[in-house]
Amino acid sequence: MRELVRPAARIDVPVEGKIIGIRRLTAREKVFRIELPGGARLAHQPGQFVMVGLYGSGEAPISITSPPSPGESFELCVRAAGALTHRLHSMEEGDVVGIRGPFGRGFPVREMEGYDMLFVAGGLGLAPLRSLIRYVLERRDRFGSVTILYGARTPADRLFLDELAQWEGDRSIDFRQSIDVGEGDWTGRVGVITTLFRGMELKPARTMVAVCGPPVMYRFVLIELLARGFLESRIYLSFERRMCCGLGKCGRCQINGEFVCRSGPVYSYLHAGRLREAL
Amino acid sequence: MAGILKPKIGVFSFTGCEGCQLQVLNLENELLDLLERVEIVNFREALTGGTNDYAVALVEGSISTASDERELKEIRRNARLLIAIGACAHTTGLNGMRNGESAKLAWSRVYPDRAFDANVAEEVRPLCEVVDVDFTVPGCPIDRDELLRVLTVILAGGTPRPSTTPVCDECRRAGNECLLDDGRICFGALAPSGCRAVCTSYGESCAACRGHLPGAPVSELMALLEEKGIDREEIILRLGRFGSRERAVAALLEELFPGGRNAQEAAS
Amino acid sequence: MREWVLSGDDLEGLIDSISAEWDLYAPQRKGRLFEFRRLRDFEDLCIEYPLTMIPPSSLFAPGSEVLYHFDPDRPAEIESVDPARPIALFGVHPCDLAGIAILDELHLSPPIDRCYANRRSGSFLVAVECAAPCVEESLCADKETYRARRTFDLLLIPSSGDRWFLRSGSEAGDDVARSCRFLRPATYEDRCRGDEESAARNARFKARFGLDAPTLSARVEASWDDLLWSAQSRLCLSCGACNAVCPTCHCYAVDDVLPVKRGESGERRRRRTGCQLADFAVVAGVENFRGEKAFRLRHRIFKKEVYLVERLGRSGCVGCGRCGHFCPAGIRLVEIFRQISGEEKVDA
Numbered sequence: 001m002r003e004l005v006r007p008a009a010r011i012d013v014p015v016e017g018k019i020i021g022i023r024r025l026t027a028r029e030k031v032f033r034i035e036l037p038g039g040a041r042l043a044h045q046p047g048q049f050v051m052v053g054l055y056g057s058g059e060a061p062i063s064i065t066s067p068p069s070p071g072e073s074f075e076l077c078v079r080a081a082g083a084l085t086h087r088l089h090s091m092e093e094g095d096v097v098g099i100r101g102p103f104g105r106g107f108p109v110r111e112m113e114g115y116d117m118l119f120v121a122g123g124l125g126l127a128p129l130r131s132l133i134r135y136v137l138e139r140r141d142r143f144g145s146v147t148i149l150y151g152a153r154t155p156a157d158r159l160f161l162d163e164l165a166q167w168e169g170d171r172s173i174d175f176r177q178s179i180d181v182g183e184g185d186w187t188g189r190v191g192v193i194t195t196l197f198r199g200m201e202l203k204p205a206r207t208m209v210a211v212c213g214p215p216v217m218y219r220f221v222l223i224e225l226l227a228r229g230f231l232e233s234r235i236y237l238s239f240e241r242r243m244c245c246g247l248g249k250c251g252r253c254q255i256n257g258e259f260v261c262r263s264g265p266v267y268s269y270l271h272a273g274r275l276r277e278a279l
Numbered sequence: 280m281a282g283i284l285k286p287k288i289g290v291f292s293f294t295g296c297e298g299c300q301l302q303v304l305n306l307e308n309e310l311l312d313l314l315e316r317v318e319i320v321n322f323r324e325a326l327t328g329g330t331n332d333y334a335v336a337l338v339e340g341s342i343s344t345a346s347d348e349r350e351l352k353e354i355r356r357n358a359r360l361l362i363a364i365g366a367c368a369h370t371t372g373l374n375g376m377r378n379g380e381s382a383k384l385a386w387s388r389v390y391p392d393r394a395f396d397a398n399v400a401e402e403v404r405p406l407c408e409v410v411d412v413d414f415t416v417p418g419c420p421i422d423r424d425e426l427l428r429v430l431t432v433i434l435a436g437g438t439p440r441p442s443t444t445p446v447c448d449e450c451r452r453a454g455n456e457c458l459l460d461d462g463r464i465c466f467g468a469l470a471p472s473g474c475r476a477v478c479t480s481y482g483e484s485c486a487a488c489r490g491h492l493p494g495a496p497v498s499e500l501m502a503l504l505e506e507k508g509i510d511r512e513e514i515i516l517r518l519g520r521f522g523s524r525e526r527a528v529a530a531l532l533e534e535l536f537p538g539g540r541n542a543q544e545a546a547s
Numbered sequence: 548m549r550e551w552v553l554s555g556d557d558l559e560g561l562i563d564s565i566s567a568e569w570d571l572y573a574p575q576r577k578g579r580l581f582e583f584r585r586l587r588d589f590e591d592l593c594i595e596y597p598l599t600m601i602p603p604s605s606l607f608a609p610g611s612e613v614l615y616h617f618d619p620d621r622p623a624e625i626e627s628v629d630p631a632r633p634i635a636l637f638g639v640h641p642c643d644l645a646g647i648a649i650l651d652e653l654h655l656s657p658p659i660d661r662c663y664a665n666r667r668s669g670s671f672l673v674a675v676e677c678a679a680p681c682v683e684e685s686l687c688a689d690k691e692t693y694r695a696r697r698t699f700d701l702l703l704i705p706s707s708g709d710r711w712f713l714r715s716g717s718e719a720g721d722d723v724a725r726s727c728r729f730l731r732p733a734t735y736e737d738r739c740r741g742d743e744e745s746a747a748r749n750a751r752f753k754a755r756f757g758l759d760a761p762t763l764s765a766r767v768e769a770s771w772d773d774l775l776w777s778a779q780s781r782l783c784l785s786c787g788a789c790n791a792v793c794p795t796c797h798c799y800a801v802d803d804v805l806p807v808k809r810g811e812s813g814e815r816r817r818r819r820t821g822c823q824l825a826d827f828a829v830v831a832g833v834e835n836f837r838g839e840k841a842f843r844l845r846h847r848i849f850k851k852e853v854y855l856v857e858r859l860g861r862s863g864c865v866g867c868g869r870c871g872h873f874c875p876a877g878i879r880l881v882e883i884f885r886q887i888s889g890e891e892k893v894d895a
Contacts, residue, residue, distance in 0.1 A: 447786030
């Protein structure tokens, strides 16, 4: 049983989070570095999320993309999709947002120690996974081999290009990427993410898998993983639902009886596979 | 809009009853508070003269003439934000009822003794079919509080969110009995909330003047009303009053008037 | 057990004693309906009402409320809403009392919902037992919610000859009863008569679909892929009436209201919403995880009969019958449960 991480920030009323850095990743995504009052630590686990609030625009759940370890600030990767996130994209350094959280349960990092790690990220799904990937890379000696599969729609949609290049150049990481639609001078692989599994030598018996991406990706990735003999209990999936209160009260994020904001967003496939609304 | 300290607002009117402009004036107390934060520079109901210097345009009325279309396009060029206010601007509202027959025929009904004005467009259109509309404050007339919500969000640098829940939700929570239970035609299930269910709270059925929600349950409501013994034609005509621009309603009107109302006229 | 006898003429006296300390809400007419609202005039009290459309629990969990105020220029300055004067609900039916007990468990378990706690703490509940099921759709016999067992401060039990038995369920109830000089402690004879009357009333509450709670829950659980969900939701308008009138529905959305006047504070508000509305499970304006009305109807019933059973150890449906009674499309729990029990042809 994973322990429930006690939130450090207030959970029902937001605290002031100051934007201390903004980085544009793509036409649609930016990374915001946020500092809490008095430099307080968010104390999150990879895979957890916060509720980001802007007065006049309500709140939206945003996964934390930075690893828990360094410094006193944290990073959020935000796609300009709705009213709140568009407004967030127009904000500048020094502006203030409301932060509640962190919420939910992240990846079981302690249980993952000692295993080979396989990361499967699709599109914006790289944002929450990056927190775990960096957590693992910072403690490289505690884990076995590291494999990262990343699929994006087009080359221009890929997030964290500098880090992708770094992973590609790192001989201790098996990094593979693919895009759905070939474009411009792209010379890499084209095809859906599952094509990356072809010809790969994985050791299901000693591997933990972390998957995050659009809903449709899960079905195909799971078929691939289960066919290769990965254990249901060692496949972890992060689910996106309409988290609203973060307190397990408002009912918006429910998958069957589960409140994703409390018992998720990360579930093992052993558990999620039995939730009939999950996949 | 975040950087603008006191944005200039223009209020414009096309084909309609100008009732929505009156709703702006009806803001009364809030209007003075609002005027501390914005400057109204162009407003036929309240000001004389006009200017092209405005950041936000509130536009009511449908586009029913060639000159309407030219003026609207000019407003779009001048304004950073164009907000459609009221059913006429949003969906053509009642004006849309003249679509389906030729402009000339409609003209001859209203002005039997006058020559047809060539400025009149063949079809009445909502603003969004002529220019890009940034936000819409729906309704016939608009709800004052909803207009204020939209304006305050814009002034705070935000994007107003359209309602995604039906009038029924607001109506029931206001403690009203359902008019459908009495065998009355009510379109609350189709229309987005935000009007505080004002009509149904006074016993008037909802005409869906605020347009239809995406995926509005038109077929379910039709089936339910027909099972209650209400005449299908009556339901379709009522849907057509405000809903002629909705695809589901257009299909029903086509069922009632194959080839448009002109064809019916010709046949009879 | 602390029990007294109250003459019908002294009902007003009881209300006065309660009103001295609490804002008293009681069932009154609203057109053809009934609703709980502040009782200004004793003559307006309808103690023998069938059911209110909006359940009394909405006074603790209103359709819309301020979560907290904020100053748009200084977003960190947040002021929580002060608790109001405590309220008393007078004339709550046993099914609605069971509804309040469920909301209590959901809102007062950690993390505590402060708005609900503010309204509920210090409140006073006077329940009234029913003489018979109040509407065609009532399932209080099946749900065993036609008798008040707990949660009340005072319980009124109708008796013959324009009399009531008054039972206390809390210290606050004892205090109020002690302050009412007109109450007479119940004697052995009173109680014997009360038991007889109670037995006669109980006989009027007959089960409608005849499944005990664990069996119903198991049958619902097994019905996931059943065609009944599409069939039953055929005419569903996704109007959310069933959610709005349900005494245990508690889902919500959060909206902001910004001030018009410069320098005034804004409000972050909670707006109750419901799982039957089409937009309920839409994520980021795109993906709808419950896009079909059949899935939404199934979720509503599963939430009451499976998920809340797992969480609370009892059904989230208190059998009040409102969802069916006020559904414009005539979707009724009793039909669904009969189909699930395989006895759809049982007579009413």
